[in-house]
Amino acid sequence: MFTQFHNHPKLHGEALDSYLSNGWFRSGQYIYTSKILNFDGILYSPIRIRLPLQDYEFRKRLRKIWNKNQRFETIYRKAFISREKEELYQKHKLRFEGFISQTIKDSLQDGGETTVYDTYEIAVYDGEKLVAVSFFDLGKKSMASIMGLFDPDYSSYSLGFYTMLAEINYGKKNGFEYYYPGYVIPDYPKFDYKLKIGEVEYYKAMEDDWQPFTAMKKEELPSQIIENQLLTIGSDLKKLDIQYQIYYYPHFDKGYLHQVGELTELESPLFIQVYLDVIGQNLLLEYNLKKNCYELGQYHGFMQPIQNYYNPAPHKDYETFRTLLIRQIVLKSSETRESIVETILKIRNSLPYNNFT
Numbered sequence: 001m002f003t004q005f006h007n008h009p010k011l012h013g014e015a016l017d018s019y020l021s022n023g024w025f026r027s028g029q030y031i032y033t034s035k036i037l038n039f040d041g042i043l044y045s046p047i048r049i050r051l052p053l054q055d056y057e058f059r060k061r062l063r064k065i066w067n068k069n070q071r072f073e074t075i076y077r078k079a080f081i082s083r084e085k086e087e088l089y090q091k092h093k094l095r096f097e098g099f100i101s102q103t104i105k106d107s108l109q110d111g112g113e114t115t116v117y118d119t120y121e122i123a124v125y126d127g128e129k130l131v132a133v134s135f136f137d138l139g140k141k142s143m144a145s146i147m148g149l150f151d152p153d154y155s156s157y158s159l160g161f162y163t164m165l166a167e168i169n170y171g172k173k174n175g176f177e178y179y180y181p182g183y184v185i186p187d188y189p190k191f192d193y194k195l196k197i198g199e200v201e202y203y204k205a206m207e208d209d210w211q212p213f214t215a216m217k218k219e220e221l222p223s224q225i226i227e228n229q230l231l232t233i234g235s236d237l238k239k240l241d242i243q244y245q246i247y248y249y250p251h252f253d254k255g256y257l258h259q260v261g262e263l264t265e266l267e268s269p270l271f272i273q274v275y276l277d278v279i280g281q282n283l284l285l286e287y288n289l290k291k292n293c294y295e296l297g298q299y300h301g302f303m304q305p306i307q308n309y310y311n312p313a314p315h316k317d318y319e320t321f322r323t324l325l326i327r328q329i330v331l332k333s334s335e336t337r338e339s340i341v342e343t344i345l346k347i348r349n350s351l352p353y354n355n356f357t
Contacts, residue, residue, distance in 0.1 A: 003034040003253040012118035016139035023203040028110040041316030045221035046183035048203040079121040092149040134163035144180040229287040243275040248315035266325040301325035
């Protein structure tokens with residue numbers, strides 16, 4: 001599953017350390033992980049990053065931002081929600097596009113009165129006026145930055161970035177080993193500011209390992225692997241005059257929202273529908289990232305919709321297939337395109353199914 005959500009009665013101390021080190025992050029009172037996201041109609045792979053704090057020092061450029069903001073009063077304390085923070089949130093949220101929670105309380109606590117996290121805050125004051133605030137969660141050895149807000153009238157002070165530096169400063173002084181600022185996305189520069197804090201590591205989800213960000217290769221990201229594999233085998237099908245279409249399947253990231261008993265659902269964000277009239281149902285071809293292989297099968301959902309339960313964001317290049325797809329049978333699994341294409345040719349020529357496995 002590309003997106004997973006967990007809900008726990010407590011998410012701090014060693015429990016939070018474990019989740020963060022395995023590429024998970026906070027969403028309200030949940031903790032989640034996602035390998036692929038749809039932003040502006042394009043599939044991206046979010047890359048979790050972290051900053052090792054041992055021996056870390058601010059670079060010259062960061063010291064300049066730090067020193068510039070020493071004219072303000074900076075307070076480190078246990079987080080709490082107040083009217084002045086909500087007012088700052090209402091100003092700040094106008095900068096964001098798409099879905100955003102209506103209040104800080106909704107965003108941090110899902111509208112509830114309590115939290116399962118050990119959340120602290122950095123509050124920055126210009127005299128009596130709150131001009132910036134950020135929230136971060138504490139584990140035993142790790143800390144995770146959650147949200148930063150600043151008054152747009154103070155944009156020239158880079159207060160959003162300054163509060164990140166203040167969080168890092170808190171982590172160093174209190175003996176934390178890692179600072180997790182969330183994720184970045186290659187070719188989506190909105191989050192690139194997080195890379196400016198220093199020599200960060202990135203979580204390589206396919207290998208469950210942390211590596212220097214400088215070693216990251218875009219072609220190894222899940223979104224790139226799946227699309228490239230399908231485009232390549234699609235080219236093979238086209239040469240053989242086999243009709244097909246690549247679809248975007250938005251239900252791949254529904255996570256905890258819906259389950260269908262013990263049935264196996266399609267979990268890939270992209271798939272190929274192969275058009276063959278010799279059988280009673282069209283074939284579905286996917287690249288199974290977990291198994292690193294192609295899978296050719298038949299699915300319920302092509303001929304008769306099972307469920308349409310939400311209106312998903314579309315893909316820029318591929319038509320959206322909105323019906324939930326449930327697996328009937330896998331006809332062939334293979335790491336090679338040639339084997340899959342051969343199987344499709346056999347089906348087109350009406351050869352027996354028992355030769356396909």
